[in-house]
Amino acid sequence: MKSLARRRAVNWLMTGLCALALSAALVPLVSLLWLVISRGFAGLSWSFFTAIPAPVGETGGGVGNAIAGTLYVVGIACLIGVPIGVGAGVYLAERGDTRFGDSIRFTAEVLSGVPSIVVGIVAYGLVVLPMRRFSALAGGVALAVLMVPTLARSTEELIRLVPGSLREASLALGVPQWRTSLRIVLRTALGGIMTAILLSVARAAGETAPLLFTSLNNQFWNWRPDQPTASLTVQIFNYAVSPYPEWHDKAWSSALVLLLLVGALSLMGRWASRKKFR
Amino acid sequence: MQTASEIVTQAGEPERAPETSTARVNLPDRAWVAVLSVLGLGVLVVAALIVAELMRIGGPAIAHTGVVDFVANSVWDVTRDVYGALPYIYGTLVTSAVALVLALPVSVGLALFLTEMAPSSVKSVVSFPIGLLAGIPSVVFGLWGLFVLVPVLRRPIEPLLAKTLGFLPLFQGAPIGLGYLAGGTILAIMILPTITSISIEVLQTVPGALREAALALGATRWEAIRIAVLPYARAGIVGATMLGLGRALGETMAVTMVIGNSPTIRASLFAPGYSLPAVIANEFAEASGDLHTAALAALGLLLFAVTVALNVAARLLVRMSRRGPSRVAA
Secondary structure, three states, X not given: OOOXXXXXXXXXXXXXXXXXXXXXXXXXXXXXXXXXXXXXXXXXXXXXXXXXXXXXXOOOOOOHHHHHHHHHHHHHHHHHHHHHHHHHHHHHHHHOOOHHHHHHHHHHHHHOOOOHXXXXXXXXXXXHHHHOOOOHHHHHHHHHHHHXXXXXXXXXXXXXXXXXXXXXXXXXXXXXXXXXXXXXXXXHHHHHHHHHHHHHHHHHHOOOHHHOOOXXXXXXXOOOOOOOOOOHHHHHHHHHHOOOHHHHHHHHHHHHHHHHHHHHHHHHHHHHHHHHHX | OOOHHHHHHHHOOOOOOOOOOOHHHHHHHHHHHHHHHHHHHHHHHHHHHHHHHHHHXXXXXXXXXXXXXXXXXXXXXXXXXXXXXXXXHHHHHHHHHHHHHHHHHHHHHHHHHHHHHOOHHHHHHHHHXXXXXXXXXXXXXXXHHHHHHHHHHHHHHHHHHHHHHOOOHHHOOOOOOOOHHHHHHHHHHHHHHHHHHHHHHHHHOOXXXXXXXXXXXXXXXXXXXXHHHHHHHHHHHHHHHHHHHHHHHHOOHHHHHHOOOOOOOOOOOOOOOOOHHHHHHHHOXXXXXXXXXXXXXXXXXXXXXXHHHHHHHHHHHHHHHHOOHHHHHO
């Protein structure tokens, strides 16, 4: 039998190690946020948000087209991905208690673990090959495929949170099933679903890998879905791996803009559901 | 004594309201169900599309090279149309292994700290930055890795490792910073929130009675965790680790930016290497011909197959452990 003192010592040692794990997780996070803010802030100016990138050696220039491009591609992704994802979630919640529903649910869970670069190849095959050019549409399809599984799962969970008594009350009043689903159940869950959509949009806006060979990049403004389009993430990648120090500065500034965008979307998401449930 | 659910079962199912048989009411309902079913099918269609497209684009390369040569050959020469994926597979496995070795103890320790040790006020404060870590785009991790982590590894960490553990082939060679170790470290940081949050979820399902029984028998807090909590949660934590591994295998940007992008197989963790997602990211847009594109897509197919297999296994484990350990044993 080990002595009590020794057992206590082990207890405190392990508690200390677990607390140390906390700092091991926080140090990289704090370092990353601090550097993005401190190194990125200097490069921010009005023209950084509105101008197109300047060639090497020239000062000035911005990532206006990349910000617009990210929003554009993500917008296309929403148009395709949100109806399918939310619809599938409603199906799972309303009709999903079958073996078939379970297989859809499991597929969605597994799909959410598929690497995003693989999804990029799929969008390349679906859109870039037939159109014979890189395009914003292809990037949108890639991001939509990434959005569907997570959106389906979170929508289902949110709809299942709606109290059964609400649905029963509506049905008892003679309201048909479809109107009950749309007007009572979906409407009650709407705030939460908005949150889920905004969070998945935030995630999509931060994706780089599936855009590398779908929407590619563009040094100029583009508003056509069938043309290559710049995006913040691809721009950060290109700036970061370039050999020019002034482009590295731009990478940090662009990263700050990206974090602000992603953060704003997440905050809007939190706010959407808070307002609804209060 | 009857529990509430038993009483309800005895009372029988509540009677269904008589169905309105008028076609006028039922038709929209049927249409609604049909629309929903089609949308539900959408998930399966997406899955089928992914498999079909990867096979269609990647198939020619595997037909050209043969499955065994494709996976086992270490030469990747685009000009001669020789495609061997071994250096990329090796790099992916090594970086993911490094990531797991680094992230697993930290994640489980953190999860234990938050669920079993820390007061709830600490827990609510800490869960926010962990969520934040999960939300940072991978290209930003790559940027940080390239300009912060790599220089720190180059000096002092890699020379230090070489001095203390240099007798192992893992820690020999020039400390250049860019390489397997950098890739593995950045992956560890990125999968940490995944493993931690799922482990927390699993740990919360451990019945309080188990823990209390151990404490009542005189166990210290750590002993209660070791005897009662961890065995119960083991399957779930293994599942969480596999989900983290799945993320590590497929993670692209951060690894691409710090691994050094050299298609070689080296024993040393300091050496530059390459990974499956990284080579797809770097070469796909400028692939020199149909066969090159096909070979890269075949790498994607390989990656897809491995991550799906991992995810299926992991999800099953997490599901089972949520229902309790008896099912896991069976």
